[in-house]
Amino acid sequence: MIAASGSVAAFWWRLRPGAIELAALDAALACDGPRPAVFLQGRAVDWLSEPTGLTAPRRAGADWQVCIGSWRRRNSEPLPAPFRPATLARWIDRICPDRSDRPGPELVFDVGRAPVDGRDRIETLEPILAAASLDRDVTVLVHGQGRDHLAGPGSEAWDQLADFELAALAVVCAADDPRPRLGNLIGPERAARLRDEAFKLVTL
Amino acid sequence: MxxxxxxxxxxxxxxxxxxxxxxxxxxxxxxxxxxxxxxAGLRLDDRHWWLIRFVRDHHARYGMPPLMRVVIRAMREQTDQADASSRTLYRMFPEGPIREACRYAGLPRPESCI
Structure with a gap:
């Protein structure tokens, strides 16, 4: 994901970045202006210990931030330089300035990917909880294989969203799909409208 | 150890x-x-125990500790602390209300960075 934060290019990587993501970062680094910020969270953190060109000299100008919770789940040692610890709430506050005065959903999280494992299930939910902790107007749009987050062991963590009204949970279902355990059913047209109307759309 | x-x-x-x-x-x-x-030099009173039990129940139900805003809302509704706020919680547990409550509730240190 690429997000504008003021005039600063901000990159939020939750999976191993590919050539397209790295090229976008390199392009941002080549521009005059504030240093681009990169936030690595969830499975992207697996990649830090691999020998890669992530911190090649040409990328030294980036502000490398790592979700400290994701790091601690995988490592007991301190975060190596040039990476620095950061929190999800602070990152979301940075990339999503408060726009509660604006009509339409403020922040829509799009969940269309099935969890790879229990850790991925939690690390998909955590950005949503972080936004909710900031009292943001949060809508979660679950569709396709993303509905697997709402079923099976570990899915009970998602119940918090409804039980404490932390976020509106919309689940895209076709007429012949099994009914999900959680959330309000919506059709594809309503889902498209939510995406269009969102002040900020984050794909998880 | x-x-x-x-x-x-x-x-x-x-x-x-x-x-x-x-x-x-x-x-x-x-x-x-x-x-x-x-x-840790702390004497637990009724308010501490309310929070400890709330955190334990939440963890048992959802597999993770609650958000601070969830605790504050529940505290306002379930206790005589109608004006509970994050300040109330930090006065109870200055080093971090949720983290300390987890410790005294016998739960693991929260992994989350929220």
Whole structure:
């Protein structure tokens, strides 16, 4: 994901970045202006210990931030330089300035990917909880294989969203799909409208 | 694990991790929670116990500790603290209300960075 934060290019990587993501970062680094910020969270953190060109000299100008919770789940040692610890709430506050005065959903999280494992299930939910902790107007749009987050062991963590009204949970279902355990059913047209109307759309 | 970090409660040795959390959550009892707090120089009152029980119940139900805003709302609704706020919670547990409540509730240190 690429997000504008003021005039600063901000990159939020939750999976191993590919050539397209790295090229976008390199392009941002080549521009005059504030240093681009990169936030690595969830499975992207697996990649830090691999020998890669992530911190090649040409990328030294980036502000490398790592979700400290994701790091601690995988490592007991301190975060190596040039990476620095950061929190999800602070990152979301940075990339999503408060726009509660604006009509339409403020922040829509799009969940269309099935969890790879229990850790991925939690690390998909955590950005949503972080936004909710900031009292943001949060809508979660679950569709396709993303509905697997709402079923099976570990899915009970998602119940918090409804039980404490932390976020509106919309689940895209076709007429012949099994009914999900959680959330309000919506059709594809309503889902498209939510995406269009969102002040900020984050794909998880 | 050094023996210095362990806790003795009612003659039983309770193993703690480097962060002072129970190694085995099944070792927890209210006596253990009280002993953990006293070790940190804290005497638990009714409000502390409300929070500790709330965090334990939330963890049992959802598999993770609650958000602060969830605790504040519940505290306003379920206790006589109608004006509860994050300040209220930090006065109870200055080093971090949720993290400290987890410790005295016998739960693991929260992994989340929220």
């Amino acid at each position: 050094s023996a210095q970090s362990d806790l003795i409660v009612d003659g039983k040795r309770i193993a703690l991790d480097d962060d002072g959390h129970l190694v085995a959550s099944s070792d927890w009892s209210e006596a253990v929670g009280r002993a953990l707090a006293e070790r």
